[in-house]
Amino acid sequence: MAAAPSIQAVFCDVGGPIYDDENFVAAVLRAADELRAADGLGPVDRPRFRSIYDGVRAEQGGVSLRASIAREFLGSESRKRELHDLTRDYWAHPAGTLYADVMPFFSALAGRVKIGILANQEESVIRSLERDGLAPYIDVWGVSAVVGFEKPSPELFTWALRAAGVAASEAVHIGNRLDTDVRPAAALGLSTVWVLRGEAPTSPTAAQLAEPDIAVWTLDGLADRIFTELPAARTASAVAS
Incomplete structure (x- = not known):
C-alpha cells in the first residue's frame, strides 16, 4: 500500500481564521x-x-x-x-483585530511547510499582515484582488498550489466557510480545516461538521494535528470512497 501523502503546504483564509470578521x-x-x-x-x-x-x-x-x-x-x-x-x-483590518492564537500557530508551522494566504481580500490585507508580524512566515500570497481569482472558483486554489509547488494531496486549506473554503478545496483534493468563528455558524449541524477533515473553534494545537491527523484522514477517506 502506498504511503499517505505528507502535508507540504498550509493555506489559510484571512477573515475568520486570522482577523475578526x-x-x-x-x-x-x-x-x-x-x-x-x-x-x-x-x-x-x-x-x-x-x-x-x-x-x-x-x-x-x-x-x-x-x-x-x-x-x-x-x-x-x-x-x-x-x-x-x-x-x-x-474594508480594513485595524490593529488589535488579529486573533491571539494566530501568531503561535504560524510560528508552529514555520520551517515545516510552505505557508500561504488564500483569501478573498483586498490588496491592503498584505499591509495589515506585515504590520502584525505575519508576513515573514508567508511564502504564497494568494490574495484575490492581486491574483485576479476569487473563491470558490478553483482557479485561486490551483494558483496557490502551483505557487507553492505542491500537489493538492500535499496541501491543506484552513477557512471558516463551507461554501467558499471547505467544499471547493476538498473537491480539488486538498485536506480541509473548518474554523468555527466569524462567518461560520454559531451552532453548526452534525452534517456540516462532517464535511471538513477537522473542525476547530480556535487554532490552538492545530499545527500538530495537521501533521498527525490530516494525511491519515485523507487516506481513510479515499479508501472509504
Whole structure:
C-alpha cells in the first residue's frame, strides 16, 4: 500500500481564521448606510442586518451577504456590485483585530511547510499582515484582488498550489466557510480545516461538521494535528470512497 501523502503546504483564509470578521461587517454596514443616505433613507436597521447575517452564516450555502443586504436595504439585488465596490473602500483590518492564537500557530508551522494566504481580500490585507508580524512566515500570497481569482472558483486554489509547488494531496486549506473554503478545496483534493468563528455558524449541524477533515473553534494545537491527523484522514477517506 502506498504511503499517505505528507502535508507540504498550509493555506489559510484571512477573515475568520486570522482577523475578526467584524471588520468586514463594519465595512458592509458603512457602505450600505452611505448608499441609503444618498437615496434619502436612514441607516440600516442593525437587528435586521444581524438576522440576515446570521441566516447566511447558518446556511453556508453560497448565499451572498452583499446580495442579501442590497435586496433588503437598497431595494434590489442588482445593487450588489455598487455595495461591493463601496465596501472595498472601507474594508480594513485595524490593529488589535488579529486573533491571539494566530501568531503561535504560524510560528508552529514555520520551517515545516510552505505557508500561504488564500483569501478573498483586498490588496491592503498584505499591509495589515506585515504590520502584525505575519508576513515573514508567508511564502504564497494568494490574495484575490492581486491574483485576479476569487473563491470558490478553483482557479485561486490551483494558483496557490502551483505557487507553492505542491500537489493538492500535499496541501491543506484552513477557512471558516463551507461554501467558499471547505467544499471547493476538498473537491480539488486538498485536506480541509473548518474554523468555527466569524462567518461560520454559531451552532453548526452534525452534517456540516462532517464535511471538513477537522473542525476547530480556535487554532490552538492545530499545527500538530495537521501533521498527525490530516494525511491519515485523507487516506481513510479515499479508501472509504
